Amino acid sequence: MIIDEAFDRLLDLFRPKAITIPHLDGAMQPNMRLDEAPVLASLHEPDNVADVGGDLWCSSGASLQRIDLASDHGKPEVIREFDAQIACLAGAPDGSHAVGLDDGTIIVRGPGESVVELPSVGPDRLKCPVALCFAGPRKLVVCQGSDRVPPSQNVRDLMLAGNSGSVWMLDLDRGTEVCLAGGLAWPYGAVVLPEPDGILVSESWRHRILRLRSSGGRPETVLDNLHGYPARLSRLRDGSVMLCIFAPRNRLIEFVLMEDEFRRQMVETVAPEHWIAPALRTGESFLEPLQQGGVKIMGIHKPWAPTLSYGLVVRLGADGTPAASFHSRANGTRHGMTSCCEIQGRIFATSKGGHCIVELPQETGAGT
């Protein structure tokens, strides 16, 4: 009825707009695969895994570790300790690797004994490397999350409504630094696809995946309205892309992002681990915020309860749409998935919130 619809529109002017977030549906249908997945190694806050010349390397705090895949309980072996927290890691088949630190330094070693150390990137001396990816020998893609906070304070950048991130292409031989895209809201992952597909970048605060071209030009949106805040991307041998989502979207967070005054006071007066903000894990302290749906009733914490942390890894098909997903729901523990890596035909993912590296099951499908 036309009058009815018109009337509805009229009423819209007076009623509050509901805040909505996308449903977990289709390929994103929830399951418990992350909670059921076998643990490769347990270590404190594993952040970024990478295939470095056929070995599985992982960053954990300030230490760079190698995980032994042969033994059944992959024992981490410390390769190097840094002065600052490791923010990101990338490896290449020839054994060269790049490490980004929380103080902004990027160190590239290899191939062989060559070492390049960059204290910052670009004319603005950006010091927030949050994701690295080799685009070929001696070519490195760097995601700079923001121009005002270090990598470890990503949530603060979200609360400050940050949109000063950028993606750079470094040519280590020539020493050139080319900005591929700027004005991004925390680009948190990059993967270089074979030509002509360009580079995929996850833009965390805007919940989307962009495609950049090394030739420049406007970024093109590949995937929009994601269910959470995307982190690192990695490519599998079969051409599909693994997307890690480090925290879920939550209506209360989206609400707080609109409440400028409340958010300002919260950032000023409350400890960051107790903010209403995306988190790597929850339930550690009674000072954390709680939403009504998260109240334990009859000893049960509902898996579908609204939560500030969640575990989610998504496999994107060759066309960029989600094909399968791996979940750890509100009542699970494998939360805060930050990176993924395929090595020797096995896929490993880091649960930064759950302090472990898990091996994802191979049979991929949208099932439950």
Add this chain to the structure above:
Amino acid sequence: MKIPEALSKARYNWFPDHVLGEVLSKRWADNAVPLLFLLLTIVVLDHLIPNFLSPQSLSDSGRQMGEFLIIVCGISIVMMAGGIDLSIGSNYALCALAAVGVVNLLQWPIPVAFVIAVGIGAVFGAFNGVLIGFFKLRAFLTTLVTLVIGRAVYDIALVQFGTAIQLAYRDSPVWDFIGDGSIRLFPVSLIAAIAILVTAHIFLSRSRPGWHITAIGGSRRSAFNTGIDVRKTVFWTYVISGACCGIAGFLFGARLNGTGPGTGINLEILALTACVVGGISLGGGRGSIAKGVLGALIVLTINNSLIRMGYHSGTNQMVLGLMLAIAVILDIRWLKNRQKVLHNVYVAPVYTSMGPAPSALPGSGTPYALNHRLSETEIIGLGEIEGPEDVILDEDDHLYCGTRHGDIVRYFAPEYRESEIYAHIGGFPLGLAFDRDGSLKVCVGAMGLYSVSPDRRVERLSAETNRSWLSVVDDARLRDPNDLDIGSDGRIYFTDSTTRYDAHEWATDSVENRPTGRVLVYDPEIGRTRTLLRRLNYPNGVCMAHDGESFFFAESWECRVNRYWYRGPEAGRLECVIRDMPGYPDNINRASDGTYWMAWLGMRTPTFDLMLRRPGARRRMTRRLPKDDWLFPNINTGGVVKFDESGRILTTLGDLGGKHHPMVTSMREHKGYLYVGGILNNRIGRYKLDGANAYWTGMSSYRGRAP
């Protein structure tokens, strides 16, 4: 406090936002729009038409209004049962003709004419009623058919007798008085209408058949399932409507002493519009006589004014049609969205600034520091009971608790494995206390104060207190009776935590944080409840102090414990004993060493404390987010705290991982053990107290016997 915050406090704490939601939750709130529209119409028309509100003019229109109101009254009743009556115009004309015919042609007495007119109307209505009620024909089509038949009969009769009736003359003062007379400016027909309307209102709202009519309109199938005789009731609504037409027709005949070809034409549209504009739902089940009256006043006023302003009858019909269309749309939209609107506006948060609290973090070194000790409890009744808000033990050590199914469950000592349903009350049994005669006194959420005698007879002691004058919601009703204790004077002192939310929505009250809770006292001597203290922010646990003159009570959302002296030299004194705790207190009970146990139902979080200082943000949150996403206090972590009379904190027990007792709402010490319950839990915990008196029981403490 900064200036904007002070402004916000003034804005939200003094402006009564909550009244809007309370008004909307009332059934009479629907009448507001038609009433406003009526007032507006009158003001506008008073401007446009000279002498619109003069007594003479009012008296004239009142005469016509009386007849119309009676018709609307009839059709309202039909519509409330979910039907419709289009035949009223024909019926009305027929009855008018019959009345005039009996009076003028037959020269029979006036009362006989009245009876015949009403009789014809009722029989006509009964014809509709039989077809619709018993043969289950569609009301719309059936009454359309009877409209046509009735009009045809009328036209034939008019041709036959019309002229004779017009020429005949009856000299009867009674007949003239009914047609022209007034009592103090009130025309007879209006007085008759008022009498009928009042009767109909009482019938609909206060009588069993009246409720049946509304029930059938609300849901025919459910009404049938509950045993209402749907067919018969529907039949009678049409008879009533027909009889109303008869009365109105009789009055019309007396007024004009004759009828014409146009009598009753379009009356059904007029009456239908009146009902819908007044807010009587076309779908049935929702409406009242008052709504019908409002609608009738609006429609007839506009209709007559248009005529007086000289508009053609086409214009008149157009205006009526438009009004009907708008009213129907509004009605449907409102019916559909009423709950949504209410949901959107009901929560009206106020500004609260919580004082800084000592930390309860383990290792913080404060007396409040929580630990894992409660995770070591033995578990009783895991998965068998749901929602033991309070627990209590009797002299034989049996354990009692309430459940959300409305039962009082008893676990048998000493194993506490076997259980039985001790009594079924309904509602949500919360606080428990044993009285001197062995009866169990229970605060039942959403119901009131109850007593279960030793032979398990359930008796309601009280469900209401004194009503305050300026409250929109009925605050006499006990909405969330929470905990109780029995004073040394034999009276029962108990809390009613909020007047704004039902017992199961208790946690939502924390989002609003409006202090509407009360401490009440029930006097068994006179069997009545009286309000002792009001405007408390979720008063919760109550526990008699050892002095026999005062009691402690927790004020949950303020995180404080107060003490009130109810007798003795200091009677009436109220004192805050513990303030600014890091947790939200719930029940309080005596400990064996002369101190007190207090349960913490949850913990304060810095974000919720901050949100409490931002009522505007909280208000937007409640409007823009579904309830599941609202920010709550952390009620996934609770604990048990021991304090002494001076308010000093002695011990804290916690279950930090939330293994057994994420939330604690009650605890009871008994013979060296502490029994722990939680309103959202499915178990009772039993914790061994080191060094506690192994013979002490709560009952012995209250009776002053040394264990």
